[in-house]
Amino acid sequence: MRDTPGPWRGQRRAGFGAAVIVALCFHVFGAWNLAGAVPPQGDLLAYVLLLAGPLALAWRRRAPITVLVVAAAAAIGFAALTAPRWTYAVASLIALFSAVKAGRRGPALAVAAVGWLAWVLVTGPFAAPLGLAPAARTDARAALLVAAGLVVTVLLGGAAKARAEHFAEIMKVRAERARAHDEQERRQASEERLRIARELHDVLGHHLSLINVQAGVGLHLMDSRPEQAREALSAIKTASAEALREVRAVLGVLRPEEEAAPRQPALGLDRLAELTADAGLPVTTTTSGERRDLPAEVDRAAYRIVQEALTNVRRHAVPGATARVTVEYAADELRLSVRNDGAAVSGGAAASGAARAPEGNGIVGMRARAEALGGTLRAGPEGGGGFVVDAALPTAAVPARGGA
Structure with missing residues (x-):
């Protein structure tokens, strides 16, 4: 789904950084009291795994499944080196939420299921063969709690996706209505201009033609028949007054309603x-x-x-x-x-x-x-x-x- 332009884009960018910072805080402070619990030869790897998940969240919009794989693998690896704690899974849960919200629910569920199974096996039956410390081992209760957390995260991601789609649909409908309204206004304005132009053509064409004819008659009869010339001038006066009245009536529709002149018959x-x-x-x-x-x-x-x-x-x-x-x-x-x-x-x-x-x-x-x-x-x-x-x-x- 496309990012919504405008202020929403800035809010999403701010959300990227916030997710990274939140995950880093949970991961770092969750491991604060584990100093010395990691074997010296595993210090560097443990720190890399601790930071890999939160830092990978910066790319969760572009590659949600890849980020989910990296975050899950880092969480499982760090838990195997130290001790299983829910704080190490924060980056993985954020990545899972983002992947489901981005519309990648199927692949996200597959990665979550494989990751959960791998974590259960590594910290459970295979803990002793892998030489993991007793603190790194887990039990069935912890496995069920982690599974419940994954399910809740998937549901929240689906709800967020539905909400985002609903919002996008609302914005689309509003944009279509705005375009339709603008188009209707343009069409009505065009029709009104055409109507006014037609009215002015009819009014001016009729009366100016009459004025032209009567003016010719008046000029022709001015010396020989002054009475008829006077009648022609009277007709010109009447026609011009009628033309002005009708032009005012036509142009009156352009005035605001409260300023409109009294209506003519x-x-x-x-x-x-x-x-x-x-x-x-x-x-x-x-x-x-x-x-x-x-x-x-x-x-x-x-x-x-x-x-x-x-x-x-x-x-x-x-x-x-x-x-x-x-x-x-x-x-x-x-x-x-x-x-x-x-x-x-x-x-x-x-x-x-x-x-x-x-x-x-x-x-x-x-x-x-x-x-x-x-x-x-x-x-x-x-x-x-x-x-x-x-x-x-x-x-x-x-x-x-x-x-x-």
């Missing part, structure tokens, strides 16, 4: 008459079916689609063109149709003028609005030289998707 088909009256060209509106309240998303999308379609007519149709808006309340959907007839244009002029509506951001935005609600939108030229936008928006069950 919602955009929807209830304002269709107002929309067509300010379209800047003659518009005929037809409504069929039983009129009913629509979901807010559908109502707003329908208004924006009609608004953008009329803006495209005003931009691309030739002078004198008229538009027809049809709204049909079907059983489970709302059907919209915006057509311009290309009137006052002959043949080729119509084909190059009224029917020329490139698939720019306007049509892409209208189609995106329809598809976000599970609907469809078709836009293209008609045979008579005009252009048509047909949309179908489901009203029975609106998908919970952003950007509508």
Whole structure:
């Protein structure tokens, strides 16, 4: 299992040194009163065996089984030279605990079993043949106590391993949740930016196009028909005020909730008459079916689609063109149709003028609005030289998707 980065790594490094120091203390102080008990010719070997186990613990993370073998062999050898004491087994128990915690339970159990059997044989039946001092010999009670200590150590190591795995799983779940949360926030921010960009495009495109048309009319009629020029200027003033109001409404969503401006009346088909009256060209509106309240998303999308379609007519149709808006309340959907007839244009002029509506951001935005609600939108030229936008928006069950 990988080491956990951050402060846990420092704590583990500190634990390495602590284990070595603790084992050294038990081994050294446990052998303090054995001075003179070791034969002179065995002094150097005894000291090497006494220190080998604790010092080997420094590598127990990298090679847990090797360290366990070294610690067990050193403990058995030192006990055979002096006298069996539990303090000499501290390094071996720490090594066994570390090996089990590291996931090497099988090999660790094998080494522990072999080591225990070797210690029992060396300090028991084979003590006399090996010439060990009487103090180095052990009995059945001591053998059972050592076996119990090994079993407890294995259980503790397994519990520590399970706890470490549980902690690692918790950290993994937290990291995945954090990534999912960040991804959701990025996706929502992207959808909100797209929605705001689409709203601004629709608002500014419609009203600026109207202002441009009325400004041209005013300039053209300023000297010959000042009254009509004044009407054009009034239309420009109204359109610019409406544009500012709608832009403020769109940008209001960017403010904190407590600072948000008072909400403007919602955009929807209830304002269709107002929309067509300010379209800047003659518009005929037809409504069929039983009129009913629509979901807010559908109502707003329908208004924006009609608004953008009329803006495209005003931009691309030739002078004198008229538009027809049809709204049909079907059983489970709302059907919209915006057509311009290309009137006052002959043949080729119509084909190059009224029917020329490139698939720019306007049509892409209208189609995106329809598809976000599970609907469809078709836009293209008609045979008579005009252009048509047909949309179908489901009203029975609106998908919970952003950007509508």
